Amino acid sequence: MFKLISGKAIAQKRQEDLRLEVENLKNKGVTPSLRVILVGHSGPSEIYVRNKKRRAEELGLDFELIRFDETVTEQELIASIESLNQDQTVDAMLVQLPLPKHIDEEKVVQTVSPYKDVDGFSPINFGYLWQNNPNVIPSTAGGIMTLLEESEINPASKHVVIVGRSNIVGRPLGALMLNADATVTMAHSKTKDLKSITKQADILISAVGKAHFITADMVKKGATVIDVGMNRDENDKLVGDVDFDDVSEVAGAMTPVPGGVGPMTILTLMEQTIEIAKKRV
Numbered sequence: 603m604f605k606l607i608s609g610k611a612i613a614q615k616r617q618e619d620l621r622l623e624v625e626n627l628k629n630k631g632v633t634p635s636l637r638v639i640l641v642g643h644s645g646p647s648e649i650y651v652r653n654k655k656r657r658a659e660e661l662g663l664d665f666e667l668i669r670f671d672e673t674v675t676e677q678e679l680i681a682s683i684e685s686l687n688q689d690q691t692v693d694a695m696l697v698q699l700p701l702p703k704h705i706d707e708e709k710v711v712q713t714v715s716p717y718k719d720v721d722g723f724s725p726i727n728f729g730y731l732w733q734n735n736p737n738v739i740p741s742t743a744g745g746i747m748t749l750l751e752e753s754e755i756n757p758a759s760k761h762v763v764i765v766g767r768s769n770i771v772g773r774p775l776g777a778l779m780l781n782a783d784a785t786v787t788m789a790h791s792k793t794k795d796l797k798s799i800t801k802q803a804d805i806l807i808s809a810v811g812k813a814h815f816i817t818a819d820m821v822k823k824g825a826t827v828i829d830v831g832m833n834r835d836e837n838d839k840l841v842g843d844v845d846f847d848d849v850s851e852v853a854g855a856m857t858p859v860p861g862g863v864g865p866m867t868i869l870t871l872m873e874q875t876i877e878i879a880k881k882r883v
């Protein structure tokens with residue numbers, strides 16, 4: 603028995619509840635507001651931003667994209683974040699990562715007020731998350747937890763293997779999985795004999811950023827496989843990290859790309875924006 607886990611369908615289902623929540627908040631005089639800062643024009647970032655704008659508008663959020671050219675200075679970017687920190691009409695913001703090389707990403711992330719940090723990437727919120735006392739839930743990792751919950755796959759006592767240890771995906775997901783009582787292994791580019799480790803996974807998550815990276819021989823029979831990757835293949839088609847056709851012969855459940863983790867990331871971003879705005883009621 604193979605199950606295709608549709609993030610798109612789950613996100614659609616939850617979207618209606620969120621819309622009602624926003625309506626409710628608006629009746630109390632609170633319109634949740636989100637600002638996204640985008641520097642330059644990388645491919646995945648453009649898709650992400652376009653989809654976020656669409657969802658935010660459907661929900662009735664106050665959404666604004668703030669764009670900077672690739673050549674923006676670190677000081678200009680920091681000044682813009684500081685003004686959003688001060689702006690009483692702004693509930694939540696995120697700075698789309700990665701940033702150009704001449705900008706210190708750490709410094710930028712640290713400038714975002716922890717109260718408005720909807721990504722949960724500021725050091726204080728990251729710390730709370732790892733102490734099993736989260737303030738905001740990082741969107742991609744949180745979206746994956748919701749996806750599993752809606753599919754009735756409970757990570758408790760399972761061996762979860764996460765390939766990728768970035769601040770955006772791997773690390774926050776490691777924390778959420780540990781908080782959910784999974785036994786967690788985090789693999790990365792320095793991991794030896796990756797296949798022997800991924801083969802042990804009850805739930806395998808790939809956040810590497812390479813097409814065809816996870817092949818059928820790396821997957822245990824019946825495992826759940828979650829594909830975070832967003833890559834272009836040889837034909838410029840949007841694909842994940844997982845060799846879908848081969849791996850689906852072995853896996854018990856799998857997410858597609860597109861239509862898997864991506865829509866859940868956006869849903870969670872909207873949920874977390876609304877959660878922050880609720881504190882104003």
Ligand SMILES: NC(=O)C1=CN([C@@H]2O[C@H](COP(=O)(O)OP(=O)(O)OC[C@H]3O[C@@H](n4cnc5c(N)ncnc54)[C@H](OP(=O)(O)O)[C@@H]3O)[C@@H](O)[C@H]2O)C=CC1
Binds near residue numbers: 767769810
């Ligand atoms: N759908 C969604 O919502 C989202 C999708 N993405 C997508 O997910 C992918 C990952 O993104 P992100 O985490 O930002 O990427 P990063 O490039 O920051 O991280 C990639 C990770 O993969 C590891 N890695 C690279 N090569 C190997 C290898 N050969 N074996 C094992 N591990 C390896 C790296 O290891 P090391 O640390 O040692 O360098 C690193 O930890 C991208 O395709 C991105 O577009 C990202 C965010 C959200």
Ligand SMILES: Nc1nc(=O)c2c([nH]1)NC[C@@H]1CN(c3ccc(C(=O)N[C@@H](CCC(=O)O)C(=O)O)cc3)C=[N+]21
Binds near residue numbers: 697770840867
């Ligand atoms: N601070 C920060 N936070 C992030 O969460 C963050 C980031 N920076 N930088 C870039 C990555 C990438 N990312 C995506 C999320 C959803 C889709 C998405 O909507 N995917 C659809 C695409 C469908 C389509 O339109 O083709 C899908 O997979 O179905 C894409 C990419 C978030 N990221």
Ligand SMILES: [Mg+2]
Binds near residue numbers: 702703704707
């Ligand atoms: Mg940089």
